[in-house]
Amino acid sequence: MMRTKPSASDLTKRRFELASRRLGTKNPAEAIGGLLDRSFHLPAGDPRYGNNLLTPGKFPLEHSYSEVAGNAFRLDMQPLGPEATPHARQQEASREMRRLTQQNYGAQALNWFDQRSERWRAGMSHGDSRFGAWFGMATDSHGLQECKVYYEMRENDIDALPPTLKHAARISMQMMPSLVPIFTSIACGRNRGAQRVYFFNQGDLRLLDLEPLLNQLGIGKQLPSLLAAAGVIFGGRFILPEGSVIIGLRDTSKGIEMKLDVLVAGMPDPPQQMYQLLNMVLAERPTSQMGLQRWVQAMTPDHADNPGEIGVISIRVLQDTPARCSLYLRPSGYDQMGRLSDGPGSHNSAYQHHGHMHNGQGYQHNGSSYRQNGHSGIYAPAPQDPYRV
Amino acid sequence: MTTTVITEVFPELYNATLPGGKDNETNLNSKRLYLAVRHLLSELFSIDREDPVSPEPEQFADKYTSGSDPDFFDEEKIRFLAIMGQLKLAGYDDPSFARMERWSKFLVDVESSEVDVDQEAEFERLFPRGSKRTAPHDPNDPASNNIVWIPASARPTQEETFGDEPHPGGPDNSTSPPTPRRYHFRVLIVPEFISEFTAAMQQFSAYTELYKQVYRGLHEHSQGKYNGASVTVTISSRQLAEVTERLIRDNVNPSDPNIQLIIENALSRSISSASGSVDGNFSSFGIDLPDLDAGTHVEIIPDNLNAVRVIYYSAQLEEMRLYATVDAVVEHATSGMLPISRGPGLDRIYRWIKRAPERINEFERRGLYARVLGLAQGNVEEPLPNREFSDLWFRFVASVSRKFREITSTERDEVSNEQIHKAGRDLAVNISLHGYGITAPAAIELQAIIQEMIDMLSDPEILRAYGVRDIWQLVDRVSALYLNGATNGVKYRTMAASGERIISWLARKAPILSSASALGLGITNYDSNGNRRATNDFTALAELAERWLAVTGTPDEMAAQHSDPVDLEQQITVPMLGSNAGGFSANVQNVLDQAGVDLPNMPAVPQI
Numbered sequence: 002m003m004r005t006k007p008s009a010s011d012l013t014k015r016r017f018e019l020a021s022r023r024l025g026t027k028n029p030a031e032a033i034g035g036l037l038d039r040s041f042h043l044p045a046g047d048p049r050y051g052n053n054l055l056t057p058g059k060f061p062l063e064h065s066y067s068e069v070a071g072n073a074f075r076l077d078m079q080p081l082g083p084e085a086t087p088h089a090r091q092q093e094a095s096r097e098m099r100r101l102t103q104q105n106y107g108a109q110a111l112n113w114f115d116q117r118s119e120r121w122r123a124g125m126s127h128g129d130s131r132f133g134a135w136f137g138m139a140t141d142s143h144g145l146q147e148c149k150v151y152y153e154m155r156e157n158d159i160d161a162l163p164p165t166l167k168h169a170a171r172i173s174m175q176m177m178p179s180l181v182p183i184f185t186s187i188a189c190g191r192n193r194g195a196q197r198v199y200f201f202n203q204g205d206l207r208l209l210d211l212e213p214l215l216n217q218l219g220i221g222k223q224l225p226s227l228l229a230a231a232g233v234i235f236g237g238r239f240i241l242p243e244g245s246v247i248i249g250l251r252d253t254s255k256g257i258e259m260k261l262d263v264l265v266a267g268m269p270d271p272p273q274q275m276y277q278l279l280n281m282v283l284a285e286r287p288t289s290q291m292g293l294q295r296w297v298q299a300m301t302p303d304h305a306d307n308p309g310e311i312g313v314i315s316i317r318v319l320q321d322t323p324a325r326c327s328l329y330l331r332p333s334g335y336d337q338m339g340r341l342s343d344g345p346g347s348h349n350s351a352y353q354h355h356g357h358m359h360n361g362q363g364y365q366h367n368g369s370s371y372r373q374n375g376h377s378g379i380y381a382p383a384p385q386d387p388y389r390v
Numbered sequence: 391m392t393t394t395v396i397t398e399v400f401p402e403l404y405n406a407t408l409p410g411g412k413d414n415e416t417n418l419n420s421k422r423l424y425l426a427v428r429h430l431l432s433e434l435f436s437i438d439r440e441d442p443v444s445p446e447p448e449q450f451a452d453k454y455t456s457g458s459d460p461d462f463f464d465e466e467k468i469r470f471l472a473i474m475g476q477l478k479l480a481g482y483d484d485p486s487f488a489r490m491e492r493w494s495k496f497l498v499d500v501e502s503s504e505v506d507v508d509q510e511a512e513f514e515r516l517f518p519r520g521s522k523r524t525a526p527h528d529p530n531d532p533a534s535n536n537i538v539w540i541p542a543s544a545r546p547t548q549e550e551t552f553g554d555e556p557h558p559g560g561p562d563n564s565t566s567p568p569t570p571r572r573y574h575f576r577v578l579i580v581p582e583f584i585s586e587f588t589a590a591m592q593q594f595s596a597y598t599e600l601y602k603q604v605y606r607g608l609h610e611h612s613q614g615k616y617n618g619a620s621v622t623v624t625i626s627s628r629q630l631a632e633v634t635e636r637l638i639r640d641n642v643n644p645s646d647p648n649i650q651l652i653i654e655n656a657l658s659r660s661i662s663s664a665s666g667s668v669d670g671n672f673s674s675f676g677i678d679l680p681d682l683d684a685g686t687h688v689e690i691i692p693d694n695l696n697a698v699r700v701i702y703y704s705a706q707l708e709e710m711r712l713y714a715t716v717d718a719v720v721e722h723a724t725s726g727m728l729p730i731s732r733g734p735g736l737d738r739i740y741r742w743i744k745r746a747p748e749r750i751n752e753f754e755r756r757g758l759y760a761r762v763l764g765l766a767q768g769n770v771e772e773p774l775p776n777r778e779f780s781d782l783w784f785r786f787v788a789s790v791s792r793k794f795r796e797i798t799s800t801e802r803d804e805v806s807n808e809q810i811h812k813a814g815r816d817l818a819v820n821i822s823l824h825g826y827g828i829t830a831p832a833a834i835e836l837q838a839i840i841q842e843m844i845d846m847l848s849d850p851e852i853l854r855a856y857g858v859r860d861i862w863q864l865v866d867r868v869s870a871l872y873l874n875g876a877t878n879g880v881k882y883r884t885m886a887a888s889g890e891r892i893i894s895w896l897a898r899k900a901p902i903l904s905s906a907s908a909l910g911l912g913i914t915n916y917d918s919n920g921n922r923r924a925t926n927d928f929t930a931l932a933e934l935a936e937r938w939l940a941v942t943g944t945p946d947e948m949a950a951q952h953s954d955p956v957d958l959e960q961q962i963t964v965p966m967l968g969s970n971a972g973g974f975s976a977n978v979q980n981v982l983d984q985a986g987v988d989l990p991n992m993p994a995v996p997q998i
Contacts, residue, residue, distance in 0.1 A: 039777070081777075081781075084781070084952075085781055086780055086781050086784045086785075086952060088780045088784065089764070089777070089778075089780040089781045091766075092764050092765060092766045092777070092780060093766075093777060095766030096760075096766045096770075096775060096777075098766075099766060099770045100770045100771070102770075103770040103771075104770075111770065122765065122766045122767060123709050123765075127942065127943050128939060128942035128943040128944025128945065128948060129943055129944065129945050129948060160875065
């Protein structure tokens with residue numbers, strides 16, 4: 002009798018259950034089991050999963066550790082299968098978000114989310130959307146800590162942002178014309194909601210060039226801490242290449258928060274000891290360091306040596322809060338098998354060709370640079386050829 | 391003394407006012423239905439066999455009303471019309487279920503005596519037990535029950551002809567200018583139609599007296615009071631069937647002393663429902679949406695998918711903020727900010743306010759959009775949101791667009807007719823699934839609401855009050871001033887108009903899409919030089935698809951990426967009460983699985 006291959010959804014649920022038990026949090030699969038089933042219905046290891054923009058070439062799921070939410074089980078994922086349209090993803094992510102928000106935080110929170118997300122929940126997305134939306138959530142020992150939707154943006158969608166954030170976004174684009182809005186995240190937590198706008202930086206970014214912008218946003222005094230953290234984690238690199246930088250802005254009760262996301266895959270020569278370097282930075286804050294180590298242990302499957310590859314390192318600063326780090330992981334154990342297409346180079350053709358809104362450079366370039374440079378993580382050496390047959 | 395001349399006309403059998411007369415497509419289709427009923431009455435029930443009604447529908451009543459002593463209430467005539475009406479009411483307008491076009495191509499080849507072996511085999515595959523030239527139906531021959539084909543030449547025992555029609559292959563393009571060609575009139579009857587016909591016949595037999603009473607009522611209602619002048623009485627077979635259906639449902643006795651009053655009442659309810667009133671019989675009339683750009687009305691196609699047409703149309707108007715604009719205008723009028731005085735515009739606004747409690751509200755509308763179109767709106771606990779609509783819609787539109795471009799290019803086709811067929815079927819099945827329940831009556835109400843809103847906002851006095859020239863300028867102005875900014879009205883109007891017509895196309899092609907073959911879709915044909923070209927029907931569809939893709943700013947690459955077929959894991963065609971699609975929570979399901987508990991059919995609960 003032929004055995005059917007288990008779906009990636011089953012695998013994901015098992016992994017979630019194990020990791021959440023180790024972390025002492027609620028299991029996210031209890032809240033989004035249906036979404037996992039709909040999103041990961043293909044067999045585990047199916048190469049089609051690699052056709053996504055969240056983790057190009059990899060399984061479209063990302064776990065993260067954040068200093069500011071050290072005890073949480075955080076995840077981001079691409080909803081629906083690899084063949085879904087961006088509009089379908091927008092609607093699916095919105096549906097899940099609305100359901101969770103209503104059930105966990107009540108009608109007032111839902112009303113807030115509906116207002117913020119109205120533009121992206123409308124009947125039709127733009128025909129040239131690339132991914133539509135991603136979904137994210139975090140659980141802690143009490144249940145759902147936060148749920149979040151990332152909506153793809155175009156430049157004129159800036160108008161749909163709340164006034165303060167819109168103002169900050171416009172200032173940023175004036176100060177740094179290389180910034181292009183690419184997506185916005187709308188998150189609902191137990192006490193408040195938050196919206197963040199993300200920009201892709203065209204061209205190389207000299208970290209010192211952020212100074213005028215930070216000053217304008219009222220967080221200039223945190224530049225040294227940001228440089229210090231980035232300098233250590235990235236091995237003394239203060240110029241980040243094109244395709245590796247995303248800048249996020251969020252309006253908080255304590256002023257504008259800036260988040261610098263560095264896509265490790267976009268760096269031509271990421272330091273091999275990045276994890277240890279991050280630990281060095283966190284050594285100043287032992288609680289955070291212990292939290293990270295505990296998180297890494299919890300996220301490592303029994304059969305694996307490591308929890309996965311580092312996808313993104315992010316550093317955020319607030320007016321009164323110096324740099325705080327987050328680490329985004331492409332979890333191990335979901336390896337893609339087989340080839341997506343005819344041969345090398347066509348692997349990520351979909352998003353390479355259609356992915357980016359500007360001259361074929363930049364963010365969509367991640368796919369190719371990632372592929373060319375191979376693995377960027379710290380836990381396990383990746384093969385030169387990212388295809389595993 | 392003046393002699394009164396009463397003439398009966400039956401526009402559903404033949405409508406002389408249509409352009410093209412007998413060659414008008416509506417009249418041709420009516421004639422096919424007419425001949426099918428005539429044929430089956432004769433062959434199945436031996437009715438009218440000796441003295442049949444004319445094969446020309448415009449001469450239908452001659453048999454009964456010519457001469458000096460006309461009998462307007464002949465039972466045979468009423469039976470004929472009652473059956474026609476019931477079939478129309480049930481949506482069985484086409485006795486071939488759209489399969490005739492599939493056969494026509496084969497038939498043309500037969501006539502030219504150059505039978506394509508492949509086509510012959512295809513025909514045999516499609517109609518395995520049928521015959522190309524079946525004689526009239528033989529009740530003792532099961533094979534002939536499969537397909538009845540009644541070209542004139544198949545009735546050698548009767549010296550009559552059904553006339554002719556424009557050649558299905560179009561004019562002869564080998565001449566310049568092309569020469570119109572004619573072909574003998576074709577009728578194809580399929581078993582599904584015969585079943586429905588039999589049911590209609592049974593109903594008539596059971597309620598003959600009631601049908602006769604209703605016919606008399608309709609006749610007198612249409613005739614009105616006259617004082618000696620000639621009178622033309624217009625009878626609708628559909629109305630005959632609909633009114634009688636109402637009376638049957640209400641258990642009305644045909645010998646009731648108040649029967650005429652009861653019929654009048656049922657007739658007025660029928661008329662009010664057809665004019666859009668919400669207390670009508672929703673399933674008995676069609677959808678007629680206004681054309682937003684030209685102000686003309688789209689063609690009425692009676693099909694269950696049409697309900698979703700309206701929902702889609704309404705959703706786009708919602709995004710365009712038409713509904714919100716109406717609310718803003720009404721609010722301005724209520725608070726006295728709107729400088730208009732007594733007149734039709736103010737009357738409409740007042741009526742709108744007074745009827746607000748009865749009207750489907752925004753929350754309910756958004757719930758409909760969620761269930762039918764999969765939009766993330768309305769109730770978060772919606773148990774059956776249409777998650778697949780967006781993907782299937784885009785895939786179909788992209789496939790059609792790509793196929794159309796390939797037909798007119800010299801490059802190799804990458805989208806086959808079968809892919810179009812599959813994409814269309816997947817979408818139609820999905821739409822059909824989510825068109826059940828409240829969708830149809832809600833669609834009827836939404837249609838009336840949309841018309842009411844357009845009428846209100848088009849009022850010249852209201853337009854002047856806002857300093858605009860037409861309704862769309864009004865929507866833009868109110869949106870910009872009071873609703874946080876204007877939207878792209880052209881985009882949503884185009885999406886509404888093209889989208890609902892695409893669904894209408896799916897509705898028309900439903901029988902073909904339900905079949906296993908794309909042959910009847912009529913995507914391409916060949917000109918006299920052997921060059922392949924898109925049919926007019928497909929060209930019209932492709933233009934709608936292109937328009938939709940253009941206003942949504944979809945690049946060609948994106949369309950190409952999503953035009954490949956997808957293997958659906960499941961394709962549900964009816965709502966599942968006990969399915970796990972809604973599902974239990976993972977924990978509950980695990981516990982049930984471990985305990986070996988297999989629950990019986992239970993209403994689905996929202997996914998946790």
